[in-house]
Amino acid sequence: MSRRHTNVSEQVINEACPVTEVLDHVAGKWSIGILVAAALGPVRFTELERSIEGISRRMLTLNLRKLERDGLLVRTVHPTVPPKVEYSLTPMAQELHTYLTGLVDWAQRHRTAIADARASYDTAAAAKSADCQNQQPGR
Amino acid sequence: MSRRHTNVSEQVINEACPVTEVLDHVAGKWSIGILVAAALGPVRFTELERSIEGISRRMLTLNLRKLERDGLLVRTVHPTVPPKVEYSLTPMAQELHTYLTGLVDWAQRHRTAIADARASYDTAAAAKSADCQNQQPGR
């Protein structure tokens, strides 16, 4: 984020920047899914891989590393054979998780409203497009 | 999102999917910035363009359209010359905004902790890497 000296009148930007930081940890297509899945307790690698359904092994690993790096996940290796690795949320991440559920809650409550809005927006756009066709008779 | 019949034991996935939907509206690099900026009241196009600082005209337009389509923003065109267009949050989006601020708050509180975690993670990785070098003497 560009930082600079923020001489723009609105300090809105000051609030927006940390937001961008949040997203860096959370916005990944899978990050939230992982956090939610790991919130219930220690989870193994393959458990995650199956419960998220659609994630590739690569992406799971990448996101796991990222979240671990940010101090949101704890990775516990049991030096057994076969290997066993468990992931769990740090306190910090558990707190984040509560905020996340608020967001999820919001999404669920307004899901249909959003779908409606999209539908009407799209039909309106389609109608307008048809209009244009009328105004442009075959060359 | 794949939907299917969710025969996996964890229903975690059921909670995770709407989350993914939230992100689709919010996760864009700029979406949240726009929502925060527009939360204060009706904002004009160029105001947004300047207050966000770093966004391209194209991305601003794209995100604006997306948010409008999802019923989060209202676009009001004043048929004057020069043109004047104002954007404001819908009630639904205002509610979302409150949740967002919770997230922002979290980010601010833990920003340093996250930075620390990253630093130690990275140094640890570096140390380990050096270790490997020792174990692999020149061919």
Next chain:
DNA sequence: CTGAATCCTTCAGGATACTG
């Protein structure tokens, strides 16, 4: 079982120029 490495495709997003 838990990854790391590699290759390849897609697309979000930036720069720029044009229009009503």
Next chain:
DNA sequence: CAGTATCCTGAAGGATTCAG
């Protein structure tokens, strides 16, 4: 002022394979 159109690049992410 408020966009739209076009071109282009980097990075995200999927598939597959190798390894401890």
